[in-house]
Amino acid sequence: MSIVDPISQIFLRLERRNQPMHIGGLQLFSVPENAPADYVHQLVDRARAQNAVQPPFDKRLKYRFGQPFWIEDQDFDMEYHVRHLALPEPGAIRDLLALVSMLHGALLDRARPLWEVYFIEGVTDNRFAVYTKFHHSMMDGISAMRVLRRFLSIDPGTEHFRVPWQLPPRPSSRSHAWSAGLTMLQSSYRQAAALPAAARSLYDAWHDAHHDPDFTGPAQAPACILNRPVSGSRRFAAQGYSMTRIRDAADAYGTTVNDVVLAMCASALRRYLIDLDALPRAPLIAMLPVSLHDDDDAAGNRIALIYANLATDIDDPVERLGAIKRSVDYWKRRYKRMSSEQIMAVVAAMSAPAGLNLLSGLVPSRQSFNVVISNVPGPDDTLYFGDAEMLGMYPMSIVLDGQALNISLVSYRDTLEFGLIACRRSLPSMQNLLKYLDDALDELEHAAGHVPHD
Amino acid sequence: MSIVDPISQIFLRLERRNQPMHIGGLQLFSVPENAPADYVHQLVDRARAQNAVQPPFDKRLKYRFGQPFWIEDQDFDMEYHVRHLALPEPGAIRDLLALVSMLHGALLDRARPLWEVYFIEGVTDNRFAVYTKFHHSMMDGISAMRVLRRFLSIDPGTEHFRVPWQLPPRPSSRSHAWSAGLTMLQSSYRQAAALPAAARSLYDAWHDAHHDPDFTGPAQAPACILNRPVSGSRRFAAQGYSMTRIRDAADAYGTTVNDVVLAMCASALRRYLIDLDALPRAPLIAMLPVSLHDDDDAAGNRIALIYANLATDIDDPVERLGAIKRSVDYWKRRYKRMSSEQIMAVVAAMSAPAGLNLLSGLVPSRQSFNVVISNVPGPDDTLYFGDAEMLGMYPMSIVLDGQALNISLVSYRDTLEFGLIACRRSLPSMQNLLKYLDDALDELEHAAGHVPHD
Numbered sequence: 001m002s003i004v005d006p007i008s009q010i011f012l013r014l015e016r017r018n019q020p021m022h023i024g025g026l027q028l029f030s031v032p033e034n035a036p037a038d039y040v041h042q043l044v045d046r047a048r049a050q051n052a053v054q055p056p057f058d059k060r061l062k063y064r065f066g067q068p069f070w071i072e073d074q075d076f077d078m079e080y081h082v083r084h085l086a087l088p089e090p091g092a093i094r095d096l097l098a099l100v101s102m103l104h105g106a107l108l109d110r111a112r113p114l115w116e117v118y119f120i121e122g123v124t125d126n127r128f129a130v131y132t133k134f135h136h137s138m139m140d141g142i143s144a145m146r147v148l149r150r151f152l153s154i155d156p157g158t159e160h161f162r163v164p165w166q167l168p169p170r171p172s173s174r175s176h177a178w179s180a181g182l183t184m185l186q187s188s189y190r191q192a193a194a195l196p197a198a199a200r201s202l203y204d205a206w207h208d209a210h211h212d213p214d215f216t217g218p219a220q221a222p223a224c225i226l227n228r229p230v231s232g233s234r235r236f237a238a239q240g241y242s243m244t245r246i247r248d249a250a251d252a253y254g255t256t257v258n259d260v261v262l263a264m265c266a267s268a269l270r271r272y273l274i275d276l277d278a279l280p281r282a283p284l285i286a287m288l289p290v291s292l293h294d295d296d297d298a299a300g301n302r303i304a305l306i307y308a309n310l311a312t313d314i315d316d317p318v319e320r321l322g323a324i325k326r327s328v329d330y331w332k333r334r335y336k337r338m339s340s341e342q343i344m345a346v347v348a349a350m351s352a353p354a355g356l357n358l359l360s361g362l363v364p365s366r367q368s369f370n371v372v373i374s375n376v377p378g379p380d381d382t383l384y385f386g387d388a389e390m391l392g393m394y395p396m397s398i399v400l401d402g403q404a405l406n407i408s409l410v411s412y413r414d415t416l417e418f419g420l421i422a423c424r425r426s427l428p429s430m431q432n433l434l435k436y437l438d439d440a441l442d443e444l445e446h447a448a449g450h451v452p453h454d
Numbered sequence: 455m456s457i458v459d460p461i462s463q464i465f466l467r468l469e470r471r472n473q474p475m476h477i478g479g480l481q482l483f484s485v486p487e488n489a490p491a492d493y494v495h496q497l498v499d500r501a502r503a504q505n506a507v508q509p510p511f512d513k514r515l516k517y518r519f520g521q522p523f524w525i526e527d528q529d530f531d532m533e534y535h536v537r538h539l540a541l542p543e544p545g546a547i548r549d550l551l552a553l554v555s556m557l558h559g560a561l562l563d564r565a566r567p568l569w570e571v572y573f574i575e576g577v578t579d580n581r582f583a584v585y586t587k588f589h590h591s592m593m594d595g596i597s598a599m600r601v602l603r604r605f606l607s608i609d610p611g612t613e614h615f616r617v618p619w620q621l622p623p624r625p626s627s628r629s630h631a632w633s634a635g636l637t638m639l640q641s642s643y644r645q646a647a648a649l650p651a652a653a654r655s656l657y658d659a660w661h662d663a664h665h666d667p668d669f670t671g672p673a674q675a676p677a678c679i680l681n682r683p684v685s686g687s688r689r690f691a692a693q694g695y696s697m698t699r700i701r702d703a704a705d706a707y708g709t710t711v712n713d714v715v716l717a718m719c720a721s722a723l724r725r726y727l728i729d730l731d732a733l734p735r736a737p738l739i740a741m742l743p744v745s746l747h748d749d750d751d752a753a754g755n756r757i758a759l760i761y762a763n764l765a766t767d768i769d770d771p772v773e774r775l776g777a778i779k780r781s782v783d784y785w786k787r788r789y790k791r792m793s794s795e796q797i798m799a800v801v802a803a804m805s806a807p808a809g810l811n812l813l814s815g816l817v818p819s820r821q822s823f824n825v826v827i828s829n830v831p832g833p834d835d836t837l838y839f840g841d842a843e844m845l846g847m848y849p850m851s852i853v854l855d856g857q858a859l860n861i862s863l864v865s866y867r868d869t870l871e872f873g874l875i876a877c878r879r880s881l882p883s884m885q886n887l888l889k890y891l892d893d894a895l896d897e898l899e900h901a902a903g904h905v906p907h908d
Contacts, residue, residue, distance in 0.1 A: 086542040106560040111685030231565030
């Protein structure tokens with residue numbers, strides 16, 4: 001029995017029917033050639049047979065005197081955690097997305113370990129999918145993505161068959177910016193020592209707010225339909241975009257890949273909001289959690305926040321890209337001069353209002369940011385689940401009151417996979433954003449004089 | 455805009471993640487011969503095209519000053535309410551039950567009209583299923599069963615295609631005993647006038663509790679695993695039993711069909727609890743809501759409660775049937791001498807503790823009854839949804855803290871369809887009850903010297 005850590009308690013406390021606090025991922029696989037007709041059925045049976053369940057997958061909540069603890073689930077029910085579903089004929093991706101949208105909108109059962117895995121057969125072109133959900137109190141987004149990768153292998157073969165709950169987890173690394181911020185607020189000595197420098201940095205930021213045109217900080221975000229209270233129903237949209245194309249565009253404009261990604265998101269959001277006659281006059285602000293270290297292990301809990309100006313008030317796509325780049329570069333310059341402790345202190349101070357807004361469950365009266373865009377680097381190599389090749393993996397994040405859209409990205413091979421999760425009611429026809437993302441990349445390519453690759 | 459009536463407000467207030475307050479039904483249909491491969495897909499398209507949504511299907515909740523109102527949903531989303539799913543190959547009934555168990559365990563989205571319909575294709579032997587869920591605040595069990603029947607036709611043919619949300623509902627008739635009891639407690643003149651007689655009747659009941667061996671009343675129920683707090687996961691089990699066989703057994707023993715049904719439930723529960731080493735020493739008590747009128751319309755809201763002794767302490771099945779019959783007959787004799795107002799007053803007084811226990815969300819310290827068994831008469835004729843023959847319909851009711859199992863029955867043609875819904879965690883392997891129900895009927899037939907029909 002162990003006490004639930006304070007950050008995880010926050011995720012439990014924030015959860016409501018309209019605001020489930022689980023994260024997830026959708027993975028698409030190819031059924032191997034010459035596989036038997038009941039291939040997925042066999043996979044499910046094999047997965048369910050792996051019943052030596054490792055922590056934290058074997059832990060359920062138990063409340064004592066109002067305090068939550070993790071205890072071992074004595075009645076672990078593998079059939080409950082590992083489900084087998086199918087798509088109606090002909091198994092269109094559209095139907096797959098509708099199904100996982102529905103699954104992602106349903107609350108986990110708190111009487112059991114807070115995870116579920118769905119094997120979904122019958123995806124068109126001889127494919128199957130795996131949708132996994134974890135409660136955020138059990139695992140953060142980066143750990144979840146890591147778990148979803150660790151059970152895969154670079155070698156195909158049934159002898160490499162592994163399931164996530166077989167693997168002992170690595171030390172948890174809290175990734176979400178505001179949760180890191182809140183952790184910070186609980187204060188550690190090292191961080192306290194960094195506070196004077198942080199205060200100086202915050203003063204600089206405050207100063208810049210009046211003098212530096214590239215400065216974008218919290219509480220500059222306009223009111224927008226993205227920031228309404230949310231319903232309990234979700235829409236998930238996912239698509240991969242060629243990393244080569246994005247990298248070429250970045251080279252053409254002298255920006256980073258990330259700048260181009262933000263420009264794509266900005267153009268798509270601008271057009272989507274114009275469709276709905278809901279584009280704010282002031283530019284949208286995106287909040288980007290960025291890792292301060294390149295190695296993906298223990299240091300992964302050092303993250304910083306960038307408040308990016310999406311420049312959605314600018315009509316020209318190339319000008320827009322430039323404005324975005326300048327606002328991101330501002331934070332990069334600033335962070336470069338600081339130690340990671342100082343950065344964390346700044347992040348904590350800046351995200352406190354956002355964190356407290358989330359905590360209180362109120363829609364902020366002053367909007368800190370309009371949308372979260374997070375980008376997690378993924379594997380370059382082709383990965384396999386047993387002998388099934390993984391064709392794509394798409395992150396599925398959390399929608400909150402006041403944050404009706406979340407854009408998460410993960411790279412895989414030469415593809416940058418976008419996973420967009422939204423409140424289905426606040427953001428009608430959200431799936432149009434996928435096309436607009438595509439158009440945005442085309443637009444940048446054309447303006448640079450490139451011939452699009454396809 | 456109309457205010458949500460007090461009983462419906464109770465259903466809304468009782469709802470929690472582990473205690474969804476919706477009811478449902480599972481219907482099984484035969485795909486017509488020579489139907490196209492995308493037959494179910496066409497049905498779904500056709501159903502979604504019926505977008506002239508009638509009340510109450512077009513109403514969603516809106517809270518003003520803490521008070522819930524029904525308002526028209528201006529963003530009605532037909533794709534959200536009408537879903538299209540499929541079973542994995544080969545479409546075993548076991549997989550169908552697993553799927554609807556999962557669906558029945560998920561909370562409805564309160565930002566939308568509180569109903570969902572799922573068309574499930576790929577059931578083995580060329581069948582498909584329809585699972586429908588309604589929030590209990592929108593519709594009671596009898597109304598829901600009526601809605602599920604009204605869109606069906608006795609004539610097959612695509613021209614008879616109708617969907618539930620096309621039909622204006624008949625006046626609501628609250629069926630659940632304790633809700634009727636609570637309505638009563640809100641007092642009407644007629645009922646107040648009946649109170650002296652009701653008081654007399656309660657006095658008699660109290661007197662009988664000490665003197666009449668056949669008397670079974672509330673608060674005599676033993677502690678049992680059926681009456682634990684529940685989790686948020688469900689297990690649904692369903693099966694049809696031959697009405698001819700049940701009727702023959704009833705004739706052989708000089709009992710009613712209902713007595714035999716109770717004896718089947720009693721034997722099955724006894725054996726299930728013995729398996730788990732959890733049979734209470736004292737007999738289980740079932741609560742049966744019974745209609746006071748035969749015609750199924752406006753008068754349908756007049757219902758009485760019977761507390762039946764299931765005689766699970768008796769080993770011999772025939773003796774057990776006799777004891778059950780005597781306890782049911784006691785209430786029938788008593789109710790025969792009373793007007794329906796007097797009966798309602800007694801019911802209200804008797805169910806108040808049960809109702810208040812439910813309201814407060816506490817597991818009763820004194821158990822009123824162990825299990826609810828409700829039996830709704832259904833259609834004798836073969837019914838069709840468009841040109842698809844309905845093969846069976848199974849009611850799915852509510853599981854509550856303290857009531858981890860609900861047994862609902864509905865008759866269709868020569869079959870009595872049992873729908874058992876349970877907390878999956880409190881009642882492991884609950885599906886064994888289906889086999890034990892079967893065995894119980896066999897046993898009664900053998901004891902009567904019948905040769906079983908099959």
